[in-house]
Amino acid sequence: MEKMMEQFLEQSAQAEENFYRLEEQRLQADDHRRETEHARELHMLQMLGQMFSSMSSARVAGSTAAASPTEPVAERRPSGIRYLGVNPRAFERYFTLGSHRGMDEDVFSLVKTIVPPLTSKKHKGQDGRIGIIGGCQDYTGAPYFAAISALKVGADLSHVFCTKDAATVIKSYSPELIVHPVLDSPNAVEEIEKWLPRLHAVVVGPGLGREDVLLKTAKAGGVCSRHSKARDIPVVIDADGLWLVTQQPSVIQGYQKGILTPNFMEFTRLYEALHHEPMNASDRQRSVLQLSGAMGNVTVVLKGEQDLISDGSKVYSCSVEGSGRRCGGQGDLLSGSLGVLAHWAYAASEMRARSVNPSVVAAFGACSLTRWCNSQAFQQHGRSTTTTDMIQEIGPVFRKLFES
Ligand SMILES: NC(=O)C1=CN([C@@H]2O[C@H](COP(=O)(O)OP(=O)(O)OC[C@H]3O[C@@H](n4cnc5c(N)ncnc54)[C@H](O)[C@@H]3O)[C@@H](O)[C@H]2O)[C@@H](O)CC1
Ligand SMILES: Nc1ncnc2c1ncn2[C@@H]1O[C@H](COP(=O)(O)OP(=O)(O)OP(=O)(O)O)[C@@H](O)[C@H]1O
Numbered sequence: 001m002e003k004m005m006e007q008f009l010e011q012s013a014q015a016e017e018n019f020y021r022l023e024e025q026r027l028q029a030d031d032h033r034r035e036t037e038h039a040r041e042l043h044m045l046q047m048l049g050q051m052f053s054s055m056s057s058a059r060v061a062g063s064t065a066a067a068s069p070t071e072p073v074a075e076r077r078p079s080g081i082r083y084l085g086v087n088p089r090a091f092e093r094y095f096t097l098g099s100h101r102g103m104d105e106d107v108f109s110l111v112k113t114i115v116p117p118l119t120s121k122k123h124k125g126q127d128g129r130i131g132i133i134g135g136c137q138d139y140t141g142a143p144y145f146a147a148i149s150a151l152k153v154g155a156d157l158s159h160v161f162c163t164k165d166a167a168t169v170i171k172s173y174s175p176e177l178i179v180h181p182v183l184d185s186p187n188a189v190e191e192i193e194k195w196l197p198r199l200h201a202v203v204v205g206p207g208l209g210r211e212d213v214l215l216k217t218a219k220a221g222g223v224c225s226r227h228s229k230a231r232d233i234p235v236v237i238d239a240d241g242l243w244l245v246t247q248q249p250s251v252i253q254g255y256q257k258g259i260l261t262p263n264f265m266e267f268t269r270l271y272e273a274l275h276h277e278p279m280n281a282s283d284r285q286r287s288v289l290q291l292s293g294a295m296g297n298v299t300v301v302l303k304g305e306q307d308l309i310s311d312g313s314k315v316y317s318c319s320v321e322g323s324g325r326r327c328g329g330q331g332d333l334l335s336g337s338l339g340v341l342a343h344w345a346y347a348a349s350e351m352r353a354r355s356v357n358p359s360v361v362a363a364f365g366a367c368s369l370t371r372w373c374n375s376q377a378f379q380q381h382g383r384s385t386t387t388t389d390m391i392q393e394i395g396p397v398f399r400k401l402f403e404s
Contacts, residue, residue: 135162139207205241
C-alpha cells in the first residue's frame, strides 16, 4: 500500500513537472509571437515617425522662423543613442517637465517606443506577469504599492510573494493582486519557483524586512533562482533586497538584466561595502558610475533630487518635476513600475540595435513617471499627498508622458 502511494506521488509530481514544462514552452511561443507582432507594429510606427519628421523638417526648411522647436532637437541628439523616429513634439513637452540636459530627451523618446500596442488579439498575461517578492508582518504597504503600480502601468497580472500573516492584509487592500502566502513557509523556495516560469520580471525587496530566513528565501527563490537568471528575465532589487545585496553583492553582480534602485542611504551602504571606503557625497555621478562598474554593470538608479541612472558606461539624470513632498512608498511605486517597463524594454529591444541599454530606458521611464505622479498628486493634495494619491495619477500621467 505504502509503495503504491509512493508511486502515485511520484507520478503526480512528474505530471506536474511536465505540465509546467509544457506551460513554459507555450508561454515562450506566445512571447515570441507577440514580439514578432510588436516588431512589425514598431517598424510601421517608425516609418510613420520618419515620414512625420521629414514632413516637419521640410516645413522648417521652407519657413523663415529659425527658432522652430524641432531644430534644436536634432542638434541636441547625442551620438551613440539611436533615434527611432518619434514625434518631435515629445521633446518640447519634456522640456516643460523640467529637464534641461541634452542627453535625456533621446532616452525619454525611447521609452515611448517600448510601450506595447494595445490590440484585441492579445490574451491576458501578454503585456506582463510581474512578481513582487516582499511583504511581512511589519510592512504590508510596500509590496502592495509596488504590485498595484505594476498593474496601473499596464502589466496584466501582478503576483505578491509574502509571509502568511501579511497575505490577508495585502489581499484586503486589493482584489486585483494575486497573493501567495509562502515566504515563511518551510518549502518557500519551491513555492515561489512554481510560479517563476510564468513571470516576465521580478521585483525583490519592497517590505521584505531583514530577517535572515526571509532574505535567504528571497535570494534562493528570487534573485538567484534558476528560473529568473536562467530565463534571463529582469530582476529589480529595491529596499530590503538591497540589504541582501549589500551583504552578498555576488547574488546579482554581473547580471545584465539586474537593476538596483537605492535611495541615498541604501546607495551609501552598498557603495561602502563594495569599495571599502567612504563615498564622496559631493560627486554622486561619479559614485553611481563606479558602483555600477563594481557591480559588473548592473543598472543602478540612485534616487534623489535628481535621479541618476548608470550602467557603468554613462550616467543619465532624470529631473522631471516632482514636488517637495517625500511620503513613504514612492520608491515602491518606482520599483513596481520599473518591473513592467523593464520587461517591455527587453521584449522590444530584441528586434533593435542595442545602442542604449534597455534597463536604462526602463529606469528612465519609471523615474519620470514616479516624479510626475508626485507632482500631479501634489497639485491636488499638497502636504497631505500620500503614495495612494500618486498611484491614482499613474494612468493619466502615463498617457500624457508616453502615449500622446
Ligand atoms: N507602507 C509601507 O509598508 C512602507 C514600507 N517601506 C519598507 O520599509 C522598509 C525599510 O525601508 P527604509 O527606506 O526605511 O530603509 P532604511 O531602514 O534603510 O532607512 C533608510 C533611512 O534613511 C533615511 N533617508 C532616506 N533618504 C535619505 C537621504 N537622502 N539622506 C539622509 N537620510 C535619508 C530615511 O528617512 C530612512 O530613515 C523596506 O522594506 C521598505 O520597503 C517603505 O517602502 C515605505 C512604505
Ligand atoms: N528630493 C527629491 N526631489 C524630487 N523627487 C525625489 C526627491 N527624492 C526622491 N525623489 C523621487 O521619489 C521617488 C522615490 O524616491 P525615495 O528616495 O523616496 O525612495 P525610497 O526611500 O526608496 O522610497 P520608499 O519610501 O518607498 O522606501 C523617486 O522616483 C525619486 O525620483
